[in-house]
Structure formats: C-alpha cells, structure tokens
Amino acid sequence: MxxxxxxxxxxxxxxxxxxxxxxxxxxxxxxxxxxxxxxxxxxxxxxxxxxxxxxxxxxxxxxxxxxxxxxxxxxxxxxxxxxxxxxxxxxxxxxxxxxxxxxxxxxxxxxxxxxxxxxxxxxxxxxxxxxxxxxxxxxxxxxxxxxxxxxxxxxxxxxxxxxxxxxxxxxxxxxxxxxxxxxxxxxxxxxxxxxxxxxxxxxxxxxxxxxxxxxxxxxxxxxxxxxxxxxxxxxxxxxxxxxxxxxxxxxxxxxxxxxxxxxxxxxxPLVREHRLYQADWLMRFYGFDVAEIAPPDASGMLDLDIDPKLAWALRHREQFPVDLNTAPRETLLRVPGLGVTTVKKLLAMRRHRRVRYDDLVKLRVPMRKVAPFVATLDHRPHAEGETRALRAAASEPSRQADLFGH
The missing domain is CATH 3.20.20.70 (Aldolase class I)
Incomplete structure (x- = not known):
C-alpha cells in the first residue's frame, strides 16, 4: 500500500x-x-x-x-x-x-x-x-x-x-x-x-x-x-x-x-454531548458538584432544551436575584450568563463604584439571560418581566458563550 x-x-x-x-x-x-x-x-x-x-x-x-x-x-x-x-x-x-x-x-x-x-x-x-x-x-x-x-x-x-x-x-x-x-x-x-x-x-x-x-x-x-x-x-x-x-x-x-x-x-442527540461539556465546565471552574447539576431525585439526565447553569438557577429561584454590588465571587459565578471573565471585571469595578444596569450592557453580557437573576443599583427584576425574560432565555438556541460569558 x-x-x-x-x-x-x-x-x-x-x-x-x-x-x-x-x-x-x-x-x-x-x-x-x-x-x-x-x-x-x-x-x-x-x-x-x-x-x-x-x-x-x-x-x-x-x-x-x-x-x-x-x-x-x-x-x-x-x-x-x-x-x-x-x-x-x-x-x-x-x-x-x-x-x-x-x-x-x-x-x-x-x-x-x-x-x-x-x-x-x-x-x-x-x-x-x-x-x-x-x-x-x-x-x-x-x-x-x-x-x-x-x-x-x-x-x-x-x-x-x-x-x-x-x-x-x-x-x-x-x-x-x-x-x-x-x-x-x-x-x-x-x-x-x-x-x-x-x-x-x-x-x-x-x-x-x-x-x-x-x-x-x-x-x-x-x-x-x-x-x-x-x-x-x-x-x-x-x-x-x-x-x-x-x-x-x-x-x-x-x-x-x-x-x-x-x-x-x-x-x-449531539446536544447531549454539548450539555455534558457545559456541565463539566461548571464542575471545573464554577464550583458546582454533580448533585447540583444532575439532582439524584431526577432521571439523571441533563435538560437538553436549556443549559445546565440556567436549569440549576430555575430550580433554585429562592437564591435570586443576586445583588451584583455585594455578592461574593462564588455566588456571582452561579448567575446564568455571567462567566469567569465577566465576574472578574465586576469585582474590579466594585472597588471603585456601584454597579449599574448600563455597566452590564457595556460588558456585553447576554442581558435577557442575566437581568432576571440580578439586582444592581438601578435595577431589580419584576415578576411579570422576569417570567417573560426567563421564557425567552430558555427558548433561545443554546450557545456555549451564553453559559460561560465573556
């Protein structure tokens, strides 16, 4: 040959x-x-x-x-x-x-x-x-x-x-x-x-x-x-x-x-492989453990329609909204749409002034995913708007960038 x-x-x-x-x-x-x-x-x-x-x-x-x-x-x-x-x-x-x-x-x-x-x-x-x-x-x-x-x-x-x-x-x-x-x-x-x-x-x-x-x-x-x-x-x-x-x-x-x-x-479905990579990333860099991502009382399978970070947040609505001006790094990392780099920038910003809604826009975070889960100096989510935003975020095609942030 x-x-x-x-x-x-x-x-x-x-x-x-x-x-x-x-x-x-x-x-x-x-x-x-x-x-x-x-x-x-x-x-x-x-x-x-x-x-x-x-x-x-x-x-x-x-x-x-x-x-x-x-x-x-x-x-x-x-x-x-x-x-x-x-x-x-x-x-x-x-x-x-x-x-x-x-x-x-x-x-x-x-x-x-x-x-x-x-x-x-x-x-x-x-x-x-x-x-x-x-x-x-x-x-x-x-x-x-x-x-x-x-x-x-x-x-x-x-x-x-x-x-x-x-x-x-x-x-x-x-x-x-x-x-x-x-x-x-x-x-x-x-x-x-x-x-x-x-x-x-x-x-x-x-x-x-x-x-x-x-x-x-x-x-x-x-x-x-x-x-x-x-x-x-x-x-x-x-x-x-x-x-x-x-x-x-x-x-x-x-x-x-x-x-x-x-x-x-x-x-x-190939999206299953994608969700596993997203979950793996959450475990390695975001402080999640297996029981949080795939709860033992469920089927053991990840939700294919929404990313695992958003799925966790929807199961734990009592932990939101997160105040971006006071929450520790570990809590900020659990906000859907906020990635490691964005959280680092927010923590640096907090040392000089209070975080506002427009600051998130300037950081180019996915606002439809982030806004329902956070509070800033001039923003707090409302029930009606929150529901609409959550549904919109959940129905959007999943992109890895939305999960990890920039």
Whole structure:
C-alpha cells in the first residue's frame, strides 16, 4: 500500500478520538539550539484558539489492526474494515515533512493493539523518541497510551511526549464489561495513577527529567450503553479529583458499519454531548458538584432544551436575584450568563463604584439571560418581566458563550 493510501486510511480512522487538546504544554523552541519545531503560542489541537486561529496537528493511528474486539470500535478485531499499518520511520517522515511544509504544528498519535500492548507501546514511544532525539523536533507531541503496557514504557512515553492520554472507554465499569470485556478498569486506573505520580514528581523536583508537562487526559463514549448523565459526570468528577486530569472528553456514540448487536441502533442527540461539556465546565471552574447539576431525585439526565447553569438557577429561584454590588465571587459565578471573565471585571469595578444596569450592557453580557437573576443599583427584576425574560432565555438556541460569558 502506498504511503498516501495509508495516510488517508489511518487519518480517517483517528477521527473518533476526541482527546487531542494541547493546552498547558511546556513552552519549547528547538530552533534556538539549531533544531526544528516549536510549540510556543496558544497550543496545538484540532480546535480554534481564543484568538480565532485554527491550530493543526497530524492526527493518525499507527495502525487500525487490533487484537481487541470492543463492540463500539470500528477497528475491532471482528470489524470488516480495510486495514493498514505505518512503520515507525513512516510516521517520523510524515510528521517532519508536514511540519516543514507548515501544514502542522505537532503530532497526535494513537493506535490499535497489535501482537501485544507492550509491542505496540514500544513503537509509539520510539516514534516520539526519534522525533525528539534524531530529528530534534520541538513541536507538540500527544501520545495515546495503552494502560496494560509495562510501567517502564509508560514512563518512557512521558519523557518524550507533551501530553499522554489513556481512554477510560465507558462511563461505568458495567458498561466496559458489557461492551469491552477484554479490557479491565483496574488496569486503566492503575496506569492513570502511575502517570499522576510521575507528573507530580517531575514538577516537584526541578532537576528531574521532564514528564508529560501538559498532563494527562481521557475520553469516554456517551450513549453506547445506558449510563445516565449523572453517571458520566460522577465518573468525570472522580477522574479529575483522583488523577488530576487536564481534561475529560466526551464522545457521542456514532453507529458504525457492521455494528455489534449489543449497540443501540441510533446515536444519542449531539446536544447531549454539548450539555455534558457545559456541565463539566461548571464542575471545573464554577464550583458546582454533580448533585447540583444532575439532582439524584431526577432521571439523571441533563435538560437538553436549556443549559445546565440556567436549569440549576430555575430550580433554585429562592437564591435570586443576586445583588451584583455585594455578592461574593462564588455566588456571582452561579448567575446564568455571567462567566469567569465577566465576574472578574465586576469585582474590579466594585472597588471603585456601584454597579449599574448600563455597566452590564457595556460588558456585553447576554442581558435577557442575566437581568432576571440580578439586582444592581438601578435595577431589580419584576415578576411579570422576569417570567417573560426567563421564557425567552430558555427558548433561545443554546450557545456555549451564553453559559460561560465573556
């Protein structure tokens, strides 16, 4: 098979992996020492940076052959798909060629499992080692690691890569056993624990070798089993607290060709994935916990019609309106439509004068969402107007910017 054919096949096969963010990578510029590549700037991922730049990386599988037969994976052993495999030399060549042409700023490399976990992991590590040592590549490298590979190989991966990730696959242990019985949740958690220790040790010891300076992330599939949103967020919260993950990514299950009968016939609505990301953001940056976002006395599913922050506020009308001139930061962050940046500006403004309604307008907050929940020096919501505003805010198409603010 020609290299171009392999690239088309294995780049397409990698599209199901969402965990390719690079925020938090250590600044490194190999050009200063005569090498090539740099990961300085906003980071490298398949996304848009805050300034609007589209940041690119080469995102491929080393191979889509696999010894495992996970029901949700298009590359599972029993799947009738065309197979291909790169050599280590080919991945290194492609990365450098694409970088020299200014097509990419880094590499995201994952793989199916061939022969054994150690055999596959050794090749992934060798790609990163050659790029760093032989090609003197200073760009971003993200390796998808294999949890049951040897600790020595996982440690080697951290020496060469900026970020490592291990997929937990499913939100619950029951879902993993049902759809991927050859995988063991204990192996996954143990590998994550070792990663956390290595990362923390490298940060604590200034003279210690660098180890995955951008941390570790993971991904779970949503909608392939009967796990509720509460189950997903509970698992997510545990992963953040126990393993200090940088990100937990959610990937909505998508029907695949020649699918297993164990899978649902239809995918979940894509807005479910979006609501989970919004809820995840609330847990990480806004002080919410799982029980507040997905109350235990409810179905365990997030409201698809309105964002989770607004849904919480509507369930707790007794806590509003919030006085923007006296409320603490933690309370301000719970106001629908007020984001971290806006709250910071309001707190700075309060040190010099009282906040008025027009100040919110000047800050360009979504007033139809914010006004019914706040009081200022010259504004207090009225019952009739409040009801109309709440209905209007709830019926608007959800936008992530409305939840997080600017």
């Amino acid at each position: 020609k290299l171009s054919e392999k690239l088309a096949l294995l780049a397409d096969a990698a599209k199901y992996d969402a965990s390719c963010s690079s925020s938090g990578g250590q600044k490194r510029d190999a050009r200063a020492s005569g090498g090539i590549g740099s990961n300085e700037g906003m980071g490298i991922c398949h996304a848009y940076a805050p300034d609007g730049r589209c940041i690119s990386l080469l995102k491929i599988l080393l191979t889509n052959f696999c010894i495992y037969d996970c029901a949700y994976c298009i590359n599972r052993r029993s799947s009738n798909v065309r197979r291909a495999r790169f050599t280590v030399e080919e991945v290194v060549q492609l990365t450098m060629d694409f970088y020299r042409r200014n097509y990419i700023e880094g590499l995201f490399l994952s793989s199916g499992i061939i022969r054994s976990s150690d055999y596959t992991m050794e090749m992934l590590v060798e790609v990163a080692r050659r790029l760093r040592q032989e090609e003197r590549f200073g760009g971003y490298i993200h390796l998808k690691t294999i949890p049951d590979a040897s600790p020595e190989l996982l440690a080697a991966a951290g020496r060469w890569a900026d970020r490592l990730s291990i997929n937990v696959e499913m939100p619950t242990e029951g879902g993993l056993k049902a759809l991927a019985p050859e995988k063991d949740q204990r192996d996954i958690r143990q590998a994550m624990g070792r990663m956390r220790l290595n990362i923390e040790e490298a940060k604590a010891e200034k003279k210690a070798p660098r180890f995955a300076p951008a941390g570790q992330s993971t991904q779970m599939i949503v909608g392939a089993d009967d796990a509720s949103d509460r189950d997903v967020l509970t698992t997510s919260g545990n992963l953040y607290s126990n393993y200090r993950l940088k990100r937990v990514y959610f990937s909505a299950f998508s029907p695949i060709p020649d699918a297993s009968k164990a899978l649902p016939l239809r995918p979940p």
